[in-house]
Amino acid sequence: MYYRIEISTKPSLQDPIGEEIKKDVQHLGSRGIKSIRFIRIFILKAKKIKKEKLDLIAKDILSDPVSDIYSFTDHITHGNEKTITFVEIAYLPGVMDPVALTTLKLMKKIGIKEIEDVQTRNRYEITGAVNEKEIEFIVKKLLMNNLIQIWLRDKNSIHFRKKILSFKKRTINIINKNDEELFDLSRRGLLSLDLVEMKSIQDYFFNNGREPFDIELETIAQTWSEHCIHKTFKGIIDYNGKRIRNLLKTTIMKATEKVNRDYCVSVFKDNAGIIKYNRDYNISFKVETHNHPSALEPYGGAGTGIGGVIRDTLGTGLGAKPIASTDIFCFGPMNISIKNLPSGVLHPKRIFKGVIAGVRDYGNRMGIPTVNGAILFDKEYLYNPVVYCGNIGIIPASLCFKAPRDGDVIVVCGGKTGKDGIHGVTFASQELDETSEITSSGAVQIGNPITEKKLVDALIEARDEHLYNAITDCGGGGLSSAVGEMGKELGAVVHLEKVPLKYKGLKYDEIWISESQERMLIAVPQKDMDRLKQVFSKHNVDFAPIGRFENTGKLKLLYKNEKVGELDMDFLHNKCPLSRKKAYWKRERFAEPVLPKKLRLGEILLKLLSHPNIASKEIVIRQYDHEVQGMSALKPLVGWENDGPSDGAVLRPFPDSKRGIVITCGINPYYGKIDPYWMAASSIEEAMRNSVACGGNPNKAAILDNFSWGDVNNPKILGELVRTSYGCYDTAVALKVPFISGKDSLNNVFSLKGKKKSILSTLLISCVSICDDVTKSPSSNFKQARNLIYIIGKTKKEMGGSHYFKLFNRTGNAVPELDFKQSYKTLKKIHRAIKKGYVSAIHDCSEGGIGVAISEMIIGGRLGAVMYLEKIIREGNLRDDELLFSESNSRFIVEIPEKRRKAFENCIKGIPYAPIGEVQYSKKLTIYTKKKKAVELDIDTIVKKWKQRITW
């Protein structure tokens, strides 16, 4: 029997969830709705249960006696109007339903044994004159995602379906296939392998004298996926007639070798890069992309993105403890009308809200603060949003390396394995099209942060007791990648039927490649298994031994003692044929805007401040817990009203030490349109400038690269990748900053009616550095009236790719370049001035130039300022608008107390600087040109323009 309980907020109380949905509906242009009320449904499965007991469950366990009403006999309704529509949404069978799981466990625990299973559903009571078509629109666009949920219109039940398949081993014929058939096999099997790769697999099995089993092909496809081995970066590229072998090694990794910093502990080897923090501890940092999943299921995609990168931290060395997250997003324009959306594409606002909610719920529930980020909006991201998730960890210095030993037990722990995310990795390397929503549904993953939180706690305890020799996460490619990677020097045997499953009915190859979340893999000496069991049961974490590492050089897969696969580790890991691709880059000319003769600088400044890329992201930041764990020493929001923008975040991991960790980023894809080389240089310097502005030591800094690129089979787009890498190399070497980790997400392409839409080539640079004394770290808000305002660095006529030009819908050509020597010197000297305590406030000068930077310092400080444009140091002839809005590199705005003037100037001798104004009590920003007062704006106006743009 199924028993249904409906619960809702009392009619006398507001229903904020319903209200929020109503607002979203109105945003989408539907006006007829009067109200939406949210009703939670629990469906309990039991052979028989007494009415009194059911009442008790509804009253005491599932509802709140103060705020809720419940019913297990009738449908709840709040009104008696005629125009009520009910919509009921259920999860599809097999999709993770955390609330149902918790409820079932609780019932068992407190002795309600009758309940055999639980389902939850969402029900919405929609009041108002809306027609059927509109309801359908609302449901599909806002209330559900058909990848994981189903709208129960007429039928009232879906079954607890458990399909049980009988075991059947499958062989795939490959040896006698011709090219066309091979290619077809790859495509139909979603293997994402090209012909050369398929042929080399054909050769391997031909030489072995047998056809492959299905699971073997899957394993090879996972291991050889772009996501796992970065074949484009590591392959051969013919670039402008020059042959490059392994772009990664010859640029990014080479820079790290060249700068040869002694604080680098582990680079490009592990799940994250590691640098030194102090004698006893090191810091790990990793940033991942999760673009494809977020395009299809923003909430689940972004949530599992953050969940995944947290597991990277946990899988670094013998396990770092995650202490902070970062998030950088690129979305399509928010104001695009629904009508103009191509089919298969979700509205940017839906993606925005879903992604932010996903990150919020996963990060907050894990108790890991989200401390730094950025959000960009551009039509180039309409088809494919870009979602970067980063995580920082702290790890004892003695636990940074690992290796499984012969005989170690392979233990999978944490979440159970289901059908989630099958083919996620090969899917991530594939382009999306109008049908992706349907065909790729298995690739979507839904996370459960509490499972992961318990896993972190259990593993850190096991780590400290030295109970395992190696650890890695089950991320892309699932067990296939994790076991393969961990055992590649040894060999491994895995008994697939031993993997704990969420439900019956998984085939052995699905068990092997499933990307179910919250799973980690560890290599445990047999003697420590008992103690491991104790630790895991204390934390209530599931685990299972599934095989052993053994020194055979082979990966052996068994299912119920029958061999279903056997591959040579050497073939798997070293024999993927090098990809060969063509690339070129040639500078394009873009149209220049016609700039107005008569300038209204104040008006332009306000327009820039309310540009979505520049405007306040407070509404997002406040939804993230940015202070849990209590380490925060510089927050993403700063100043008098706690709403000014910060250049980055500073953490103080130990209260008894003043040593901090600085986390910042730099991103500017618009420069890349003109010249990706300078995009790389600018992004690296921006990340470093931000870091220095937060008190970070540029000589104790490290950076990470993340490439989100379009179709790399297009030589022009691949050329941009090459040129960006060159820029990365030159800049990192000049600034003496090592890359320690990175990740690329290629083929971010959407096929629309046969036409390929690639995203803007987008490089993200993330930076971690040490702040020797957090009490000296400045913030960006002005502190004290009568203090002096300095500009550091030269302003040049570099308007190409600027936000000022964006106001005219133009790109221009003069992209900001970087004077490498000057840049290094500037960072070093500004850092010294900060360390000496001369600097009251400092802010990086980037998007929107000096005008925006000084306004942001005013917003943070709620103090006015006066500034003289003529005093700005410049190169060449610049118009007033160019002076104010140029985005030249190597510049800061700095606030200095009058009495520190001499000391400060002495300290930074050798870099360009000039006092350009003064902080004032007046509640105004006043800017003078040579001739006249050109800008006079109230702080209130500035704050309003900046804060009221993004409010959803």
Place this chain on the structure above:
Amino acid sequence: METKDYMVKKPHVLVLKSAGTNCDEETRIAFELTGANAEIVYTQDLYTNKKKLERFHILIFPGGFSYGDDIAAGKVWATEIKHFFIDKLKQFIKEGKLILGICNGFQVLVKLGLLPALNGKIDQSVSLICNDSARYEDRWVYLKKCSTKTVFVNDLEGLLLIPVAHTEGKFITKDEEILKKLFKKDQVIFQYVDKNGKITGHPANPNGSVRNIAGICDETGRVLGMMPHPERAVLQTQYPDWRRNKIKSSMMGSTIIENAVNYIKTTLL
């Protein structure tokens, strides 16, 4: 070890943890900084008597998302404790010891009925529901002390400045009667105010709580629940604008923690 403990007479603090609790570590540190012995204990270990509650003087229900906020915030943890442990908690309070619920911990105490427990009756009569904004919000708020009924606010003068971070923090009561009683019996301890001490709306009142209520205690004054996080406000550098304004120690979250520790030192040690 034992002799040393005896010599310095440190209060023993138990920071309770369930699946999804995530403010346990900083809570432990905040108490240690105040000179207490603090230990994180799994709820399971209390149920099975592996750890003995009797050994401790202060019990903390810290913040987090116990059981993922599934069903409702704090509900699952509260239901569990109600079934396995409620008598021991009653005994604990009877012995003159202290209980503090922070954020999710406050939600648990409320749903368990330990707060406000009017007339000593353990039954849920108030609740903490979804913020008016329907969103999670992390922001710093000013708190006004409304009553001296609880020992946690003994030395408190002026306003406190502490952060909140939650989705379900809107305080409501079952009816008007209960609200009146809470004030009449001085069980309302904190109200959200603006920086001038005035009762106003959002953002000063971050969640839309009835009468801006941010924290309440029981009739003994030894059980306190509050949505804001005092443990995140014990160091100068944790404050948002410390670079410009040094925070008076009386405004800091550590005051509440020190009061609790001092109370135990003077009464039970």
